Amino acid sequence: MVQQPELRQNSPMRSIGRVLKSLGNYRWTSLGALISVLLLTVANAVTPQLFRWGIDQGIAPRNLQIVLYSAAWMVVAAIARGLFNFGQSYLAEAASQGVAYDLRNKIFSKIQNLSFSYHDQSQTSQLLTRVTSDIEQIRTFVGTSLIQVIGGLITLVSIAVILLIMNWQLALITLSAVPISAWLMARFVNRNNQLFGQIQQQLGNLNAVLQENLLGIRVVKAFVRESAEKSRYTTLNDALVTANMQTIRAIRNTFPFIFLLSTLVTLAVFGYGGIQVIFGSFSIGELVAFNSYLVLIFQPILLIGFAAPAIAQAAASATRVFEVVDAAVEIRDRPNAMLFDTCGGRITFENVSFRYPGATTEALKNVSFETKPKELIAVLGMTGSGKSTIMNLIARFYDVTGGAIRIDGRDVRDFTLQSLRSHIGIVFQESTLFSGTIRDNIAYAKPNASLEQVIEVAKTAQIHDFVISLPDGYNTIVGERGVGLSGGQKQRIAIARTLLTDYSILILDDSTSAVDAKTATQIQAELDDLMQQKACVTFVVAQRISTVKNADRILLIDKGQLVAQGTHEELMRISPLYGVILESQIQHHQVKS
Numbered sequence: 135m136v137q138q139p140e141l142r143q144n145s146p147m148r149s150i151g152r153v154l155k156s157l158g159n160y161r162w163t164s165l166g167a168l169i170s171v172l173l174l175t176v177a178n179a180v181t182p183q184l185f186r187w188g189i190d191q192g193i194a195p196r197n198l199q200i201v202l203y204s205a206a207w208m209v210v211a212a213i214a215r216g217l218f219n220f221g222q223s224y225l226a227e228a229a230s231q232g233v234a235y236d237l238r239n240k241i242f243s244k245i246q247n248l249s250f251s252y253h254d255q256s257q258t259s260q261l262l263t264r265v266t267s268d269i270e271q272i273r274t275f276v277g278t279s280l281i282q283v284i285g286g287l288i289t290l291v292s293i294a295v296i297l298l299i300m301n302w303q304l305a306l307i308t309l310s311a312v313p314i315s316a317w318l319m320a321r322f323v324n325r326n327n328q329l330f331g332q333i334q335q336q337l338g339n340l341n342a343v344l345q346e347n348l349l350g351i352r353v354v355k356a357f358v359r360e361s362a363e364k365s366r367y368t369t370l371n372d373a374l375v376t377a378n379m380q381t382i383r384a385i386r387n388t389f390p391f392i393f394l395l396s397t398l399v400t401l402a403v404f405g406y407g408g409i410q411v412i413f414g415s416f417s418i419g420e421l422v423a424f425n426s427y428l429v430l431i432f433q434p435i436l437l438i439g440f441a442a443p444a445i446a447q448a449a450a451s452a453t454r455v456f457e458v459v460d461a462a463v464e465i466r467d468r469p470n471a472m473l474f475d476t477c478g479g480r481i482t483f484e485n486v487s488f489r490y491p492g493a494t495t496e497a498l499k500n501v502s503f504e505t506k507p508k509e510l511i512a513v514l515g516m517t518g519s520g521k522s523t524i525m526n527l528i529a530r531f532y533d534v535t536g537g538a539i540r541i542d543g544r545d546v547r548d549f550t551l552q553s554l555r556s557h558i559g560i561v562f563q564e565s566t567l568f569s570g571t572i573r574d575n576i577a578y579a580k581p582n583a584s585l586e587q588v589i590e591v592a593k594t595a596q597i598h599d600f601v602i603s604l605p606d607g608y609n610t611i612v613g614e615r616g617v618g619l620s621g622g623q624k625q626r627i628a629i630a631r632t633l634l635t636d637y638s639i640l641i642l643d644d645s646t647s648a649v650d651a652k653t654a655t656q657i658q659a660e661l662d663d664l665m666q667q668k669a670c671v672t673f674v675v676a677q678r679i680s681t682v683k684n685a686d687r688i689l690l691i692d693k694g695q696l697v698a699q700g701t702h703e704e705l706m707r708i709s710p711l712y713g714v715i716l717e718s719q720i721q722h723h724q725v726k727s
């Protein structure tokens with residue numbers, strides 16, 4: 135049974151746990167960052183003590199030497215703070231880059247392995263967002279928020295202990311403000327968590343419209359929908375700004391309270407501490423030092439507060455990324471799968487049925503046939519009848535949901551995918567080329583092919599003359615900034631690309647639909663020879679009368695069923711449907727050309 139794309143239950147906490155675990159690959163860098171945080175805390179904690187020393191032992195008794203010493207140590211502490219601060223953020227960033235690098239590679243190779251059915255059901259823009267923006271969220275969490283929280287907690291605890299040791303009464307006044315500010319921060323995060331999630335979502339929606347418009351700009355222009363698209367984008371853009379403004383308002387509403395609280399605490403410390411100084415139970419130096427610690431104790435609360443939404447966002451992003459990483463690969467090698475090396479030419483469909491994942495009806499129902507060596511099989515049927523599906527099943531882009539497909543008696547599922555697919559040459563309906571030169575594109579599956587080999591297949595595919603007419607010939611760049619190619623030219627490059635592989639089964643799925651009739655006949659004539667030499671069986675989805683006439687056998691497909699098979703003459707005699715389809719589907723002008 136073909137499965138749905140997996141939505142494994144990765145809880146946000148579990149996902150964050152997995153991100154932290156992946157730091158194991160960068161354990162020395164992470165350890166370095168942690169040590170830097172600890173040393174930074176020490177340097178931070180020491181500085182007020184130097185003040186205390188300088189004031190109580192230097193300024194008060196007018197001892198210049200101690201004042202100078204304490205000033206010198208303060209410089210040392212400041213340099214140390216700078217160094218450890220740099221070390222902490224540099225090392226944390228380095229570890230975060232490593233984690234993001236690993237995740238990007240992991241998700242990319244997973245995307246390569248995922249079956250057609252996964253890609254059928256997932257949105258390209260969603261996958262793009264996961265590889266880019268979600269991984270960036272995770273990176274920011276590892277590089278910034280995580281270290282903020284760890285550093286914040288260490289500072290909070292260590293400074294609280296120092297304050298208690300210095301003056302427990304003043305410490306209790308100060309620390310009473312900590313739970314209040316923590317509560318304010320928690321309330322802020324809880325209230326706005328959804329809002330932060332919404333912002334990501336809205337950013338994703340905005341990007342989806344942008345991507346759709348970039349890909350479909352021709353359609354937009356042809357249908358004069360520019361202003362409609364602009365207003366669709368503007369509406370989403372407005373929603374994003376509104377959500378962003380809401381968070382800014384929320385921040386404005388919460389943080390002044392925390393600042394007010396810290397000011398009140400400072401005043402209380404000044405008042406109560408001042409009384410203690412006057413009565414001689416606390417020195418001026420201690421009061422100044424105590425006051426300096428106040429800044430250090432409120433800073434972590436703010437930092438942890440700021441980090442909290444980023445952590446929540448990173449957890450959501452990690453969940454989305456791991457959904458892809460964990461998705462089940464439906465089409466995979468069986469244990470002990472064997473190599474497919476030779477093809478005798480007997481391909482058997484045994485009661486094959488197939489239903490696309492999520493579809494309610496079967497695309498193929500009980501299809502049975504067997505090919506003979508060197509046969510040229512034309513597959514004919516109305517649009518949507520299941521022709522491409524037959525081709526997809528041979529190469530195991532999907533696995534049958536009923537029955538079996540065998541090659542020389544062996545179930546296709548018993549072969550390794552790699553050996554099976556590398557012996558099947560397939561030209562798809564849509565010819566996708568990659569950015570690079572024409573030569574690179576033709577030699578896509580065989581990057582080491584010589585120019586002579588490339589030219590040979592290009593000649594067979596009737597594209598050579600066009601290529602050499604270009605100023606850069608085979609080195610012409612195709613794709614985004616390169617030369618634009620017509621649909622027919624792309625198809626011919628795609629045919630050449632397939633011909634260069636080590637195919638023994640050749641599948642041409644509507645592969646000359648965009649090529650003019652005369653050229654298609656020439657390609658066909660060239661292919662006839664090749665098919666005799668190299669292919670053990672050839673399947674062609676037929677759109678031209680010459681193809682069906684040329685075929686050894688025609689499979690007539692109707693609504694997912696094989697309704698008739700035979701040569702052109704036989705089918706003309708026995709199948710009324712054949713005549714109807716020929717009339718409606720096949721390009722008759724071919725006969726004249």
Ligand SMILES: Nc1ncnc2c1ncn2[C@@H]1O[C@H](COP(=O)(O)OP(=O)(O)OP(=O)(O)O)[C@@H](O)[C@H]1O
Pocket residue numbers: 254490491493497515516517518519520521522523524
């Ligand atoms: N990826 C898919 N997911 C769900 N259903 C699909 C998918 N691809 C095709 N189908 C459905 O399966 C049926 C057969 O499609 P198929 O592409 O095999 O037809 P076809 O005969 O090759 O059509 P055409 O000549 O138009 O290319 C159609 O009803 C189609 O809607």
